[in-house]
Amino acid sequence: MIAKERDELSEFYQASFPLDFETVSYNIAPTNLVPIVVEREIDSVPSREIHPARFGLIPAWAKDVGNTPLFNARIETVLEKPSFKDSALKKRCVIPASGYFEWDKDKNPLFVYAEPFISFAGIYSFWRDPSKAATDPSRWVLSCSILTKTASPALSEIHDRSPVFLSEDGIEAWISPDYETTDELLMALGQESDLVAEELSYHLVSKEVGNVRNNHPGLIAEIAF
Template sequence: MCGRFVIAKDLGFIAEAFEVDEFNQSQDFRSYNIAPSTQVPIIIEREIDGLPSREIHSARWGLVPSWAKEISGAPLFNARIETVLEKPSFKEAALIKRCAVPASGYFEWQSVGDTKEPFYIYPEESMLAFAGIYWWWRDPSKLATDPTRWQLTTAIFSKDSAPNLSFIHDRSPVMLSPENISAWLAPDYETSQELLDALSEESDLVAQNLSYHKVNRALGSVSENTARNIEAI
């Protein structure tokens, strides 16, 4: 699973790295301890006047399905790639609302006896792109004239961990290769299980090139949000 991750770069860097056309330059998502329910950047692609436009938007990390009456309970921040087309909470978005979530790296906790040791997992260069889905949820308690009635929400796909990372945790986020981000973001088709199976295999190839090291357990508190969180111990 992926329950905490890091964005150490500003939106200008992210936009250049992922060839984004439109983004709000005033937004800053940099954080060394991103937790569910917070706002994160998502990369989506839309067709405008017959041409693809890649954009960055701010979304709540924790997908809210269209039928939900309110935002309550544990946020749906991870969607299992094996069952995402079957689960009522995710299948509507999974078919057509694909996105990528940029990250500098992410944390996983390794169980050691009665304790858990956190690891930081990251690429040596550039950034990761997690495969995800998004959905615009309308708050039924707000008036149709209230511009805040719509909330953009997102979930990150998870899968069985790649062989080289399985000793840390049995699940990991699904990671997109730079070559196939465009195919994932394209808005003109419905997601199939065959595509998801191929995406899972591709994620393992991306994982082969990642580095990792142990980090301080203090990051378990969301109030701990400094570069010290990713320093090796």
């Protein structure tokens, strides 16, 4: 979820907003739009931008959007799975968040967070909607997935999997467009993620978060065990 306005995102990630879209949401579900940070070169100069993307990757070769959103991509197999491998090689992004919700082994919802942001390692794809005309700008759908891994010791009591977290220094390396992803890079990324996880905080929140129709600041408020 994102509890920050555009200006805060732009300043922290040193990125511009080419499009006007709402960033604040306290309960993001698959297929919702989320901001992603991407980098490309313009006249040999790196340029960072923040774009709205569908949460749930649509492979470029897909015939339709599909019924099962691909919102998580396992780091262990992302370079092998047909749905993810093309994006994983070069279409890397950061998916920023104020935090995320996770259910512990007793089915209690927790809010896991950091200030000012958690940066998830993500991948993205552009999919062309075949039902729309070639002149229709909305024919291109930008979508994304978050990489996941075995949970670090710091988070393993909550759940056996977690998102892959980027350090502030790791952001630039991850979204640089001038190389292809390797297994060695992903291994190093997982190790970095474990270090970032040690700095995260979490607390119990209301079970209201289980219904995506609920979307308000109270969802991230701490409640007593």
